[in-house]
Amino acid sequence: MxxxxxxxxxxxxxxxxxxxxxxxxxxxxxxxxxxxxxxxxxxxxxxxxxxxxxxxxxxxxxxxxxxxxxxxxxxxxxxxxxxxxxxxxxxxxxxxxxxxxxxxxxxxxxxxxxxxxxxxxxxxxxxxxxxxxxxxxxxxxxxxxxxxxxxxxxxxxxxxxxxxxxxxxxxxxxxxxxxxxxxxxxxxxxxxxxxVAQTAAIMEERNRLARDIHDTLAQTFTSILMRLQAAALTLDEGGNGARANIDRACDLAREGLANTRRSVQALRPPALMGRSLAMALADCLQQMTEGTLLASEFRLEGQPVPLADDTELELFRMAQEAITNSCKHAQARTISVQLTYQPDCLHLIVEDDGVGFTLAESTALKGFGLVSMQQRAERIGGNLTICSDHNQGTQVCVVLSISRSQPYGDAV
Known part of the structure; x- marks a missing residue:
């Protein structure tokens, strides 16, 4: 002992x-x-x-x-x-x-x-x-x-x-x-x-979605089924009225498709709700530097292309983390965010003119969300690079192949 x-x-x-x-x-x-x-x-x-x-x-x-x-x-x-x-x-x-x-x-x-x-x-x-x-x-x-x-x-x-x-x-x-x-x-x-709170919130949201699906989609598809069954009966009786029932079924299907799209849109993260990735990034930069001595600039280059929702969210979160680090730790005077769309890839760059760091000090960045940013980049098949040196500022760059991040079609 x-x-x-x-x-x-x-x-x-x-x-x-x-x-x-x-x-x-x-x-x-x-x-x-x-x-x-x-x-x-x-x-x-x-x-x-x-x-x-x-x-x-x-x-x-x-x-x-x-x-x-x-x-x-x-x-x-x-x-x-x-x-x-x-x-x-x-x-x-x-x-x-x-x-x-x-x-x-x-x-x-x-x-x-x-x-x-x-x-x-x-x-x-x-x-x-x-x-x-x-x-x-x-x-x-x-x-x-x-x-x-x-x-x-x-x-x-x-x-x-x-x-x-x-x-x-x-x-x-x-x-x-x-x-x-x-x-x-x-x-x-x-x-x-x-x-525990997150689990409770998820369960509450699942219940809300279940009610929404029952109240809209399930009822819509029930009506479509009834119209198609009526069309089948009228065809057996000579075809009179079949066209009207089929047309109504098509209208109901379109309504159901629109409701489905609205439900999917409702699942988009609040950070991007109703906004493009570029708009969300610009708003984030403005909100985090507003009322400070930091000068900020957002640049959008190229023609934006639609990306999968989860891809846009991961890109937004990486930029948000980089902007936060610049505001809290870099002692910078200016911060810029650039989003560039090229034919086959996307570049997202967050850059400041702060105190910077050396590679030998990179371990200290583990606490600044570096690991999280790297994991986010890997999840969407992107490549994250960070360039910095003492008194030379810091540049965080994400390169993503656009072909890998396209939405899975427009089925809904």
């Missing part, structure tokens, strides 16, 4: 930092400000793990969720990067591994609100580490710290930090770790509530 605040002797790590009250308050205040300002709670958790790793000199840090009797790694800080899902190197992110973890002993201690510290001898003998030993050996991990995440009396997960050295973990550092853990559990709960 180890002292939860002891990571070895001071001699094991002579450059042990000290954390005074002012430093702790500064860290907590910065983290709370991030929680208040960051709408993406997963990004906040990534920021929190970065803070933990930096201040406690951990090689890795992770937030594990505890749901349905399973601990599973939700977000991880590894090698200077925030990772989610399949990108996480630690095997604990796998649902298959999570189901195999023997966590009864650890769970009992965590429920007592204990901080648990483990070392190589624990990794080698405790069942909870059975599926992690090879990973720990490869990474040279010499210590691990587990801090329980409680919401009221409910255990919601753990904040885990892993180290390549044995070190003294001071009581004041434990207090800071507990405080950061409380922020983490708050973010986890907000994430869960957001997911």
């Amino acid at each position: 180890h002292n939860p605040f002891d990571f070895g002797t001071p001699e094991a790590h002579p450059l042990e930092p000290t954390l005074d009250l002012a430093q702790a308050n500064q860290v907590l205040q910065a983290s709370l400000s991030k929680l208040a300002d960051e709408p993406d709670l997963e990004k906040f958790l990534g920021h929190l793990l970065t803070v933990c790793s930096d201040h406690f000199m951990a090689i890795e840090a992770g937030i594990w969720r505890y749901e349905n009797g399973l601990f599973r790694l939700f977000v991880s800080y590894e090698d200077g990067e925030i990772k989610h899902g399949e990108a996480i190197g630690h095997p604990g992110a796998s649902l298959g591994v999570a189901r195999k973890i023997q966590n009864q002993h650890v769970l009992a201690r965590l429920r007592k609100r204990e901080i648990i510290s483990d070392y190589p001898e624990d990794f080698a003998t405790q069942p909870v580490y059975e599926h992690f030993r090879d990973y720990f050996r490869r990474r040279g991990i010499q210590a691990a710290l587990k801090i329980p995440l409680f919401l009221g009396d409910d255990l919601r997960g753990i904040l885990v930090m892993r180290f390549r050295h044995r070190r003294v973990f001071k009581p004041e550092e434990a207090e800071l770790a507990f405080s950061l853990a409380n922020q983490a559990v708050l973010a986890l709960e907000l994430t869960r509530l957001a997911a």
